[in-house]
Amino acid sequence: MAAQPVWSVDPRTGKPREQVAVEATAEEIDRAVRAAAATREALADRTARAALLRTAADLLDEAGPHVIEAADAETALGPVRLTGELARTTAQLRSFADVVDEGSFLDIRIDLPDPATTPPRPDLRRWKIPLGVVAVYAASNFPLAFSVPGGDTASALAAGCPVVIKAHPDHPATSELCASVLRRAAVKAGLPEDVVVLVHGFDAGVELVRHPLVAAAGFTGSVQGGRALFDAAAARPVPIPFHGELGSLNPVVITEAAAEERAEEIGAGLAGSVTMGQGQFCTKPGFVLAPAGEAGDRFVASLTEAIGAVEPGVMLDRRMRGNFLTGTYELAESEGVTAPVQPGPAGPSTVRAGFLTFDAELLLERHGKGYHGAFVSEYFGPVTLVVRYASRDEITAVLALLPGNLTATLQMADEDPEAVSLLAELTPLAGRVLVNGWPTGVAVAGAQHHGGPYPATTSTFTSVGATAIERWLRPVTYQSTPQHLLPPELRDGNPLGLPRR
Incomplete structure (x- = not known):
């Protein structure tokens, strides 16, 4: 069979640009x-x-x-x-050059021989x-x-x-x-x-x-x-x-106290994070637990206004656009689901951002019947799911249904009585846990962790x-190895001046 051509395609039109x-x-x-x-x-x-x-x-x-x-x-x-992405890319390259120069990534560990230990310890030299x-x-x-x-x-x-x-x-x-x-x-x-x-x-x-x-x-x-x-x-x-x-849902929990304190601010911040890059970031907050009641209504109203004002945009390709439109439409048609801002097509190539909302009680009921998957799925694109909880116990029950994530976020108030317990429940779900922030944007730093439990x-x-x-x-590890046979990194006197333990 003849080799298949690889074409560059313009996502704004869907037309091929050139064979690459x-x-x-x-x-x-x-x-x-x-x-x-x-x-x-x-x-x-x-x-x-x-x-x-x-x-x-x-x-x-x-x-x-x-x-x-x-x-x-x-x-x-x-x-x-x-x-911005190019600047991040070149910064990563330079950062890893610094890592190579510094040398601690080799994780060099040397245990000198000690016949008095039980069992006796030989000369051991370990690196990577x-x-x-x-x-x-x-x-x-x-x-x-x-x-x-x-x-x-x-x-x-x-x-x-x-x-x-x-x-x-x-x-x-x-x-x-x-x-x-x-x-x-x-x-x-x-x-x-x-x-x-x-x-x-x-x-x-x-x-x-x-x-x-x-x-x-x-x-x-x-x-x-x-x-x-x-x-x-x-x-x-x-x-x-x-x-x-x-894949990752990147759940967000908004406490009752946080919603009472700054519902409008949280709604606007969430809208910006969800729609950044047309919702195509792996850290997009795609699943939000928000309180029922007046404070939660204020949050939903703020999110409605902010996300409704976002201009339509082009997704990365037609297949992703089709999956986004089909998935969000089918979920919006489910009983008990409403769309304060309906995500959907805005033109031949563009999509409109939005969000869907339903009660935690509905999700838990569907879980009991074994068909809740669509309610805890990642929808790649500018959309998030807002789940309204009526009690603290419902938060715990819903979090127990979620798969592993790259991030989990807690939006809390000062001196929030729920903060300690909620942080403890979110930590097992993700590799990065945020407080009063948004997960889009991953700093390139030594303490960063961009990973998480499966399927993240x-x-x-x-x-x-x-x-x-x-x-x-x-x-x-090299054991009892003569100096002249050891890599220079492991020899006595540390000739290369590397960090060693």
Whole structure:
């Protein structure tokens, strides 16, 4: 069968822009992975790795206008949003270069011999080494920060792992442009260009995760797609780690006291967070527990006004738009569900933001009958579900129905009597717990955790922040090994000046 073309499509019109590439065959995937694997020895040089990351950031900044133009043409995210995303992307690259230079990611631990212990302790020297070739699956909603030059790629290269990236079909031209920048950066840093290889195609993604030289994978996308790859990674003769970010409701609990104190402020803040990026952020607050009664009514009125004033926008592609319209329409038609602002089509390519609301009692009743799934599902796009609770016990009962999440948010008042217990109930649900804030916006920082219980992610690691590098490393201990045989990082006298325990 002839190779299938890969087209760049304008989401504003649905029309093809240009043919960018062709889908990779199984033979081409094999060549790509083997070419990347051949660069491992060169990538072991930490100085060269840091130079690669900083050079990539510099070259992306230089190419910024072209990158932003290409990304906007394929995603309709707009120059303002994409300018910020490019800045975030280059900051990530430079941040991981600093991580490489500083060296604590190697987690060096040395126990000197002590025959007096029980049992006697030999000389033990432990550090972490790169896993090998990493498969990176680009995200639809972040064509830069979570795609070709994004956090998975940056952290894998920082760890010393070459990457083979499966481009997302929503932005193939942007992917090609960014991959060419990274490959040029590698050459300028004195490394082989194949430390980064780009491939296209749905079948290519499956072939990639099954390749015997691929040692780990990073994915951001849907539950269905991510779970299929996760299962394939586990079913290999030699299973590999699969770090997938799949889906998240990002629940918000608004206490009675918070609604009484600042209902209007909370409503306006929620509207801004839900509609940011057309509701296509993985941290969009998609499920909100709000009180019944007068204070809760004020919150709903504020949300209605704020979200109703949002201009229609274009989603990333026609398939996502169709799923958004179908899913929200079907839920809105369910008995007991109302739509103060009905999400829906606003034109041939645009959608209108909105929100749906129903009582906690209805959700719990449907759960008892075994058909509540649509009421606790993620709807990708500018919509959120507002669940009105009548008692503290209903909050607990509803939270018990929720799957794992990237974030959970508590909107509380000063000296709120429910704060301690609610924070304790939200903590098991998510990897990041917020108080009186909104989850859209994920800072790149050492203490950041962007992950959570399944299906938010398939592992306990973060994909954002300095510790994202830990996904691509494994520990090795040398016992009673002569000095001249040890890596310099583990030798007496600490010749490289690295942090050690």
